[in-house]
Amino acid sequence: MTDRYAVVGNPIGHSKSPLIHAEFARQTGQDLSYEALLAPLDGFVATIEHFFAAGGKGLNVTVPFKQEAWRFATPNISVRAAVAQAVNTLKLDASGQIFGDNTDGLGLVRDLMVNLNFPLKGKRILLMGAGGAARGVLLPLLLEQPSDLVVANRTPQKARDVIELINDHLPVAQFNGFDKAATHMTASNYDDLNQKFDLVINATSASLSDALPPLPEGVFAPDSLAYDMMYGKGLTPFLEFARQQGAARLADGLGMLVEQAAESFFLWRGARPDTAPVIELLKSR
Numbered sequence: 001m002t003d004r005y006a007v008v009g010n011p012i013g014h015s016k017s018p019l020i021h022a023e024f025a026r027q028t029g030q031d032l033s034y035e036a037l038l039a040p041l042d043g044f045v046a047t048i049e050h051f052f053a054a055g056g057k058g059l060n061v062t063v064p065f066k067q068e069a070w071r072f073a074t075p076n077i078s079v080r081a082a083v084a085q086a087v088n089t090l091k092l093d094a095s096g097q098i099f100g101d102n103t104d105g106l107g108l109v110r111d112l113m114v115n116l117n118f119p120l121k122g123k124r125i126l127l128m129g130a131g132g133a134a135r136g137v138l139l140p141l142l143l144e145q146p147s148d149l150v151v152a153n154r155t156p157q158k159a160r161d162v163i164e165l166i167n168d169h170l171p172v173a174q175f176n177g178f179d180k181a182a183t184h185m186t187a188s189n190y191d192d193l194n195q196k197f198d199l200v201i202n203a204t205s206a207s208l209s210d211a212l213p214p215l216p217e218g219v220f221a222p223d224s225l226a227y228d229m230m231y232g233k234g235l236t237p238f239l240e241f242a243r244q245q246g247a248a249r250l251a252d253g254l255g256m257l258v259e260q261a262a263e264s265f266f267l268w269r270g271a272r273p274d275t276a277p278v279i280e281l282l283k284s285r
């Protein structure tokens, strides 16, 4: 029987996930359907409970429900979802329980390390933003052992809270060969940034309103990569600023979108799709 999956959000009409997962299913020969599900703003839990009661196997969760999905699935969640306080993937497990995970950070790390050939070990990383998007990628970035991981936010207390949250979870998390002391992790506001970075990631929602985070000049190291987790036609204000500031490479979040989908697909189906042709397909549309 065809297994049923969906992405749930509000709005959901423009989601690329149905196309991405249809391509993954075709590539790997998996018998599944994947649809877009609009949940009323006050009806997320009812929508997903109905979906699973009707035989659904797994869901992706998008704006604005990732935090509600985290609350719904807790305590049956991964450590990275606990640090993110956000769940983007729900899976009906073998015992009939719903498991929550967050594949956004792995998606970003894979896009950086595999697609963009940008190793993270020993690198100086600036992560801008301290909302759900930033929390979602923090632990997978840290596990790659950069030398510095600075979280900058307009409201610096939120950046401090995010770092405290990750420190709270690290003692319970077991990760192979991970050395917490290898990374100098700090919170900052934008004005106090006075070092250069190899990688600057925009995890704020500023690009959504065509705004630029108040990044000072001179933060891009000569070989640096500027990465905006948003994607769209043309450069975001952040990528345009990075270009003017001499960042060597610019990337938007399209690769991350496809890679987080591939991680969800792998979690559900145990099969790893080839992401490169799907990224190319989306670029061409």
Ligand code: ATR
Pocket (backbone or CB within 6 Å): 128, 129, 130, 131, 132, 133, 134, 153, 154, 155, 158, 203, 204, 205, 206, 211, 212, 213, 214
């Ligand atoms: P998301 O889930 O997309 O991360 P969020 O939780 O509302 O959304 O967080 C938005 C993030 O973008 C916050 O870090 C916010 O900074 P503040 O905490 O200081 O509000 C950041 N942000 C939004 N617009 C911004 C802008 N124009 N410049 C800088 N940061 C911005």
